[in-house]
Amino acid sequence: MDKYRKNEKIQILLTKRASMSTTVTDAVIKGAVGGAGFAASAYMLAKFIVATPVKTAPLGDAEHDMDVVLCFNTKNYSQEAVDFFIQMVEKQSHLIVVPKPLNVLEEDEEEKKKKEDTRMTERYYLLGGTHATLVAIKEKKERALYGEVSEEPVPERFCSGDRIDLLLFELGRLKARSSYYCSTGDDKSEKAEDNVAKMPEPFQDEEHGLLLQQAMHSKLLTDHFPLHDDKERSELVEKWVKNWTKPQPINTVRSYFGDEVGFYFSFLGMYTQWLIPLAAVGLLTFVLDFSPGWAAYGRGLYSLLVTSWATAFLKFWKRHESSLRNEWGISSSDSMTLEPARTEFVGEKRFDPVEGCYYIYFSSKDRAKRYFVTILATMAAIAVVTFLMMLYCWMEEWFAVAFIPATGWDGFYEYVYLVPSIIYSIVVLYVDSKYSELASDLTQYENHRTESDFANARVLKLALFYFVNNFGFLFYVAFKSRDMALLEQTLSSLLITRQLLGNVQEQLMPYISKQSSLKAEEGRLVNVTHNTDAIFNKVDAELLFPTYDGTFDDYLEMFVQFGYVCKYLLVTIVVCFVNDLTLL
Numbered sequence: 001m002d003k004y005r006k007n008e009k010i011q012i013l014l015t016k017r018a019s020m021s022t023t024v025t026d027a028v029i030k031g032a033v034g035g036a037g038f039a040a041s042a043y044m045l046a047k048f049i050v051a052t053p054v055k056t057a058p059l060g061d062a063e064h065d066m067d068v069v070l071c072f073n074t075k076n077y078s079q080e081a082v083d084f085f086i087q088m089v090e091k092q093s094h095l096i097v098v099p100k101p102l103n104v105l106e107e108d109e110e111e112k113k114k115k116e117d118t119r120m121t122e123r124y125y126l127l128g129g130t131h132a133t134l135v136a137i138k139e140k141k142e143r144a145l146y147g148e149v150s151e152e153p154v155p156e157r158f159c160s161g162d163r164i165d166l167l168l169f170e171l172g173r174l175k176a177r178s179s180y181y182c183s184t185g186d187d188k189s190e191k192a193e194d195n196v197a198k199m200p201e202p203f204q205d206e207e208h209g210l211l212l213q214q215a216m217h218s219k220l221l222t223d224h225f226p227l228h229d230d231k232e233r234s235e236l237v238e239k240w241v242k243n244w245t246k247p248q249p250i251n252t253v254r255s256y257f258g259d260e261v262g263f264y265f266s267f268l269g270m271y272t273q274w275l276i277p278l279a280a281v282g283l284l285t286f287v288l289d290f291s292p293g294w295a296a297y298g299r300g301l302y303s304l305l306v307t308s309w310a311t312a313f314l315k316f317w318k319r320h321e322s323s324l325r326n327e328w329g330i331s332s333s334d335s336m337t338l339e340p341a342r343t344e345f346v347g348e349k350r351f352d353p354v355e356g357c358y359y360i361y362f363s364s365k366d367r368a369k370r371y372f373v374t375i376l377a378t379m380a381a382i383a384v385v386t387f388l389m390m391l392y393c394w395m396e397e398w399f400a401v402a403f404i405p406a407t408g409w410d411g412f413y414e415y416v417y418l419v420p421s422i423i424y425s426i427v428v429l430y431v432d433s434k435y436s437e438l439a440s441d442l443t444q445y446e447n448h449r450t451e452s453d454f455a456n457a458r459v460l461k462l463a464l465f466y467f468v469n470n471f472g473f474l475f476y477v478a479f480k481s482r483d484m485a486l487l488e489q490t491l492s493s494l495l496i497t498r499q500l501l502g503n504v505q506e507q508l509m510p511y512i513s514k515q516s517s518l519k520a521e522e523g524r525l526v527n528v529t530h531n532t533d534a535i536f537n538k539v540d541a542e543l544l545f546p547t548y549d550g551t552f553d554d555y556l557e558m559f560v561q562f563g564y565v566c567k568y569l570l571v572t573i574v575v576c577f578v579n580d581l582t583l584l
Contacts, residue, residue, distance in 0.1 A: 065096070066128035067163045068171075069539055071223040075121040081200040081220055082123060084176075088211050092174045094133040095167065100124040100539050122222065124539065127167055134158055137166045159255045160229035172340060174211040176203045209358050216343040227542060232256055250324075259330060264551040266324060267317065271558065274313050278565070281305055310566045341449050362447055374442040378461055381435055382468050388427060389473045395420040396486060421490045425497035428469055435465050436553070455552070462556060470494065470560050471567065495564055502557060510546040 072082045086097045100123075129137070139149045158166070178199055202218030203209075215221035236256055239249050248269045254262025281302060288298035324330075347362035399420050439461040448454040474494075477487045 065130060066098070066126035067160060067227055067229075068127040068167055069100070069225055069227060069542075070097070070125040070127055070221060072123045072125065073121070073219055073222045074123050077202070077218075077220050078200060079123075081202065082125075084200050084203060085211065085215055085220070086125070088174055088176060089127075089171065092177070093170055094129065094136070095170060096128050096130075098126050100126055101537065124543075126539070127171065127224075129163075129167060129170075131157065134163060134166050137170045138162075141166065141169050160226070160232050161255045161258055164226040165258070172210070172212050176209050176211050176214060210340060213340060213343050225542075225547075227539065229256075251327075254328060259328065260551055262328070263321065263324065264554060266320070268558070270317060270320060271313070271562075274309070275565070278306070278309055306566060310562075342451055342454060344444060344447075345449050346447060360449075362449070367446065370446050374446055374461075377438070377442055378465065381438065381465060385431060385465070385469045385472070388424075388431070389476070392420060392424045392473065395423075418489065418493065421493035422497065424473075424490065425493040426501075428494060429498060429501055431469055432466060435469070436462060436556075439465070458552075463559065466556060466560060467563070471563055474567070491564065495561075498557075498560070 072085070074082065089095050089097050135154055138154070142149050176199070202220055203214060212221070233256070236249070236252055239252060248265060250262060250266050250269070253265050285298045285302045288294045341360060345360055345362070347360040349358050350361050352359050399417055439458055442461060443454055443458040446457060448457055474487060474491060477483055477490065
């Protein structure tokens, strides 16, 4: 009897050791994958931001004091439409608009177009203003916002972020007015009504309409973007990117990139700092899992800590956000006061006699009909996701029976068993990206008036779908089937796959895109100039850089990661912490 009990104890001990060995091996493999992803992300981020392989020529006289590039579509519209836009700017403001100096390639292309009796598809103009002009715009903006001019001293030179903000504010308030238009050969004695008839497309029917809004809506103005200030950018790289161990210069980031990016990096920095103690406790809990007597206590205390941590973090972030708003002079009424209608907003055109301009009217009844369609589409997408979850459950059950030692799968069968979770993780990310495109189309179909309304409606769709797609199966496993092994396996696959593919998409792909565009343009310059050392114009170089679409997708990524941290995560909090370091 004693011999039997002794053998049983030995068998139990061997089983525990084997389980411990498998757990440690699994943790080492996941840690290695996460570490490799972190190293690759950090390297690519440094190469993308810090490295400056582009040689640019010194700024010409026309490029000084210019901060915004305007891209006009001259393929579908005549040069007269571009001239009309510039006339409206010059007549109603003191802004400066000059054509971008042509580079060697553009001069060569224009000569070819003249021979073929065709015109260039795009033309670029530079928008700027003197310091006195910017001061006057600042006072005008403050009166519109607060009813009075601030008593704070005006800086000798505005930072680039403030300059761009003031230029776009002034440009956004200008209107299309026939009384200011004088085309070639016009008789000044003609009536204003005749001038309206001569206004070029797309402004013929837009008397008193907003100039920038109509130009963007008609695709005459295909794009407008700010230029980098090389001096400010270099200082920011030195203070921020290269000194990543020091606190972020949030005020400098906000001054250069704007309020939206400033808030995002402030949130990301605070979130990463708060992950440090949680990651430390998570590691301790992971170690306690190897001690059967302490594992239950460790997990219970950790669950209480995560709940308290999440509540406290949200409270402290709200307080910090309010502090930043007060410090930066941002009120909740700013966007409501200044935000114009979206260029994609359509409806019945009506004239407002009070404002003296046209506006677009779209009835609530028509919008309700569109809401009904988008709700059905969203529910159908959620149904597809639910079907994919059921399919994943079936795959897990089949793999659990088919790939076991009893069927001849010895050795690495436990890693073959991970295949369904890895496939499911990739499918989840793919479905997320595709539904993000669908959500944009659905929100566009709803025809919201302002960008704020559009963003809020899109957030609602994406948050609901992301919650079901990323957390639905985990909820089912945790509270219905209660298969903790499957929960840990699926969660680890989801998290690590999202981190790796996300970093590749956000850092590696832009870097490759930038390098390939520069190499192609450099080759064209060498062929035309026969000079092996290609030198770019500043505007031309920035036209080749990848664009940043805003913080929307970045916040969605944090939303999913925060859900993993609060609901399921133990040791993988360390993965979140390490991943966030690459984003700072």
